[in-house]
Amino acid sequence: MIEIETLFYQIDDFCQAFSPIFESHLLPHKVVKRKRKYKLSLSEVATIVVYFHCSGYRNFKDYYVKYVLKHFQLEFPKLVSYNRFVELIPSVLMPLILYLNTRKGEVTGISFIDSTRLPICSNNRATRNKVFEGLANWGKSSTGWFFGFKLHLIINDKADATQPPLYGDWNAHQEGELLSFQVTPGNVDDRVPVKDLVEELFGKLYGDKGYISSPLFQKLFEKGIKFITPFRKKMKNRLLPMIDKIMLRKRSLIETVNDQLKNISQISHSRHRSVLNFMVNIIAGLIAYTHQEKKPSLNLDHEEYTYLPSMLTPSESLLF
Structure with missing residues (x-):
């Protein structure tokens, strides 16, 4: 600490x-x-x-x-x-x-995106909540319905392949640093804020199946970003490079970050009595996370580590 x-x-x-x-x-x-x-x-x-x-x-x-x-x-x-x-x-x-x-991380060409729910009260009290009237809304996540907001995050892999591992620790340069975030009502589709969140990014962006969208993929590709998600069962399967298969398996890194933000940094609770204090609580929690000495790691082994490219420039980002 x-x-x-x-x-x-x-x-x-x-x-x-x-x-x-x-x-x-x-x-x-x-x-x-x-x-x-x-x-x-x-x-x-x-x-x-x-x-x-x-x-x-x-x-x-x-x-x-x-x-x-x-x-x-x-x-x-x-x-x-x-x-x-x-x-x-x-x-x-x-x-x-x-x-x-000023605390945002470095854009490395490999990024992860995800959203997490921020309920502001129990579902039974949603209709009686006056603090966030007209702001919060109903949303649905993998754990069910909630009333509140969503926090959308993008983090980097912070994997500097140009540096040797310290004392055999392959995770020494692999920490999820915050690149961008946005808070939306709970009913906003996860794909809606993506275009704003990636303004300063390049390279490859990894997300879950909730981000699958051909128009979104095309728009990001035109900006120099390759958006990679898992395939649905009915989708035509495509061959992926080994680096993409590895990173899709490691996408749980950002879910670990969300878990730490909610259970360690306390960005989500149901005791807010002010919209401004609600926002201060989220921002302060994100700042506290950026000051953590040890952030969640990709946990790559020696063989997986060799597939990582050195830090890319925007012109090189879609070639690997």
Whole structure:
């Protein structure tokens, strides 16, 4: 787990550069209002919010009251009450979104895409939910119906074949780094956000059967991306290169990432009382994931590792 001092220094460096630029783009108010000065700085609030997703606590109130207020008085001498801190959380949404963009991984030419459900309440209470009225919707996943949102993710393989394995560890360079993400209502088809998610990608993109679409494949191919999915039973089978067969078998890497985001980083729970805090919770959880020292690995053996190409350029990406 990352040290809170290290996390604070990185976020604070970003906020120092972010705040002047952000404030210069704000529209002036016609009526001058008194601006209350916060006891906690923007970077302190952001650090505490992100660190929750590394702490192992399942409930933010317990984390703040039982952990932060008791153990971080030296690190944050101007800590406020829990109720006041909850009021400050929405103020860090924009800086956290921009900071997350600085934490994205490197495009290597091999990427994985998947979506995971984010229910915001039990199905029995869906009709009574007022917080996300007009935003959340019904969706269906492999585990059944849910009411809420979907998180769409693309990660890389982070397999640098130009570097030798460290001490015989073939997974030393194979970690799923975040490349892009999008949150949609639960009823949105998984194929809809793909075109936006792949704007900065090239090479090969691996997904499950839910992404099968000839028009989508053609549009991505024109952008220099080869979209590879498993075949359905009634589809005409085609010969795949060995690298594609290996990567389709290893596609569970992104499912492991989704599992960690939901069960370790706590990006999904049913206690939200604010749309802004819901978004902060997701962004902070993704940031916490990018700070993990050890991320899910492809677990390639020696023979599989030899099939991996070195890092590709966009012009070479469709040739292997």
